[in-house]
Amino acid sequence: MVWNVFMRLSGNHSGSLAKKRLKMVLVTDKVDCSPDLIDRMRDDMLHAISKYMVIDREGIELRIVHRPGTALYAAFPILDIPTKGIC
Amino acid sequence: MSEVIVITSGKGGVGKTTTSANVGTGLAILGKKTALIDTDIGLRNLDVVMGLENRIVYNLVDVVEGNCRMKQALIRDKRYPNLYLLPSAQTRDKTAVSPEQMTKLVDDLRDEFDYILLDCPAGIERGFQNAIAGADRALVVTTPEVSAIRDADRIIGLLEASEMGEIDLIINRVRMDMVKRGDMMSVEDVTDILAVNLAGVIPDDESIVISTNQGEPLVGMGSMAGQAYLNICRRIMGEEIPFLNLDTQPRFLMRLSSLLRRA
Numbered sequence: 001m002v003w004n005v006f007m008r009l010s011g012n013h014s015g016s017l018a019k020k021r022l023k024m025v026l027v028t029d030k031v032d033c034s035p036d037l038i039d040r041m042r043d044d045m046l047h048a049i050s051k052y053m054v055i056d057r058e059g060i061e062l063r064i065v066h067r068p069g070t071a072l073y074a075a076f077p078i079l080d081i082p083t084k085g086i087c
Numbered sequence: 088m089s090e091v092i093v094i095t096s097g098k099g100g101v102g103k104t105t106t107s108a109n110v111g112t113g114l115a116i117l118g119k120k121t122a123l124i125d126t127d128i129g130l131r132n133l134d135v136v137m138g139l140e141n142r143i144v145y146n147l148v149d150v151v152e153g154n155c156r157m158k159q160a161l162i163r164d165k166r167y168p169n170l171y172l173l174p175s176a177q178t179r180d181k182t183a184v185s186p187e188q189m190t191k192l193v194d195d196l197r198d199e200f201d202y203i204l205l206d207c208p209a210g211i212e213r214g215f216q217n218a219i220a221g222a223d224r225a226l227v228v229t230t231p232e233v234s235a236i237r238d239a240d241r242i243i244g245l246l247e248a249s250e251m252g253e254i255d256l257i258i259n260r261v262r263m264d265m266v267k268r269g270d271m272m273s274v275e276d277v278t279d280i281l282a283v284n285l286a287g288v289i290p291d292d293e294s295i296v297i298s299t300n301q302g303e304p305l306v307g308m309g310s311m312a313g314q315a316y317l318n319i320c321r322r323i324m325g326e327e328i329p330f331l332n333l334d335t336q337p338r339f340l341m342r343l344s345s346l347l348r349r350a
Contacts, residue, residue: 014271019276022233026240026280
């Protein structure tokens with residue numbers, strides 16, 4: 001009872017908490033994508049980055065992380081940055 | 088022209104069968120010749136909600152397997168002569184029927200009926216694939232709970248991927264008193280997240296439990312839920328019907344009136 005009153009006074013209703021949790025869970029559900037999709041994304045990104053940099057293909061890392069927040073984490077190790085004709 | 092509508096939800100226990108029974112009965116009340124098909128093979132329930140469980144001779148699997156003609160399996164409703172039920176089989180499983188067979192079964196009914204309603208089983212496996220195969224449009228039932236809405240979102244994604252013609256949402260078991268004090272997601276919260284057209288909102292009403300006990304759908308009767316279901320039927324038929332104000336009857340008055348009814 002006291003807890004309920006406190007929650008209400010602090011503006012933390014369970015309805016809005018439910019909506020926040022639901023939005024979060026839906027985002028997570030949707031980015032839980034297939035390995036095939038990750039592969040295609042990696043190829044597309046590599047294609048774009050290769051125009052400007054020489055990338056170590058073996059060292060590429062691409063994954064979805066959920067904490068803090070949901071994000072796409074990508075690492076493309078650079079071997080060389082050709083300067084002539086680009087910058 | 089006939090229309091085939093699948094009633095689905097993903098999650099179990101949100102009110103698919105109750106909605107199928109009431110929408111089917113409502114369409115019959117409004118003068119449409121309607122067939123209700125229970126596609127939940129192995130777990131049939133629509134027959135008891137309709138109060139027709141004692142009249143079953145043949146079932147959906149019998150029709151598909153050619154053990155009987157369609158006319159022998161269709162059960163006429165006890166109250167509305169233009170409403171029929173094709174019951175499911177209780178002792179078989181979902182693999183007894185294929186999506187192609189279900190599509191053919193539904194197509195065979197198109198000439199005879201204005202509306203054909205498919206009560207879909209919970210889940211996203213074979214039973215769901217069977218039920219959506221022959222449908223022109225879908226009614227997705229959810230409740231204002233995180234788990235039910237998450238499943239509804241997944242179902243909507245699958246229906247869109249299968250190029251379902253039209254997808255409408257029914258939000259069931261809404262308690263306005265809880266929404267008002269912020270302890271339940273509102274209709275707007277749910278439609279914000281699911282982003283599909285709203286076909287109707289059903290209040291959490293004890294008259295639903297009573298009507299299920301009696302085996303007589305309450306659509307069109309005096310209760311708020313009965314009115315809400317009839318409005319959904321009119322919207323399905325293409326009429327523009329404003330949404331009910333579910334907040335007209337304070338909770339204590341409802342309690343009082345139900346107490347008086349009992350006395």
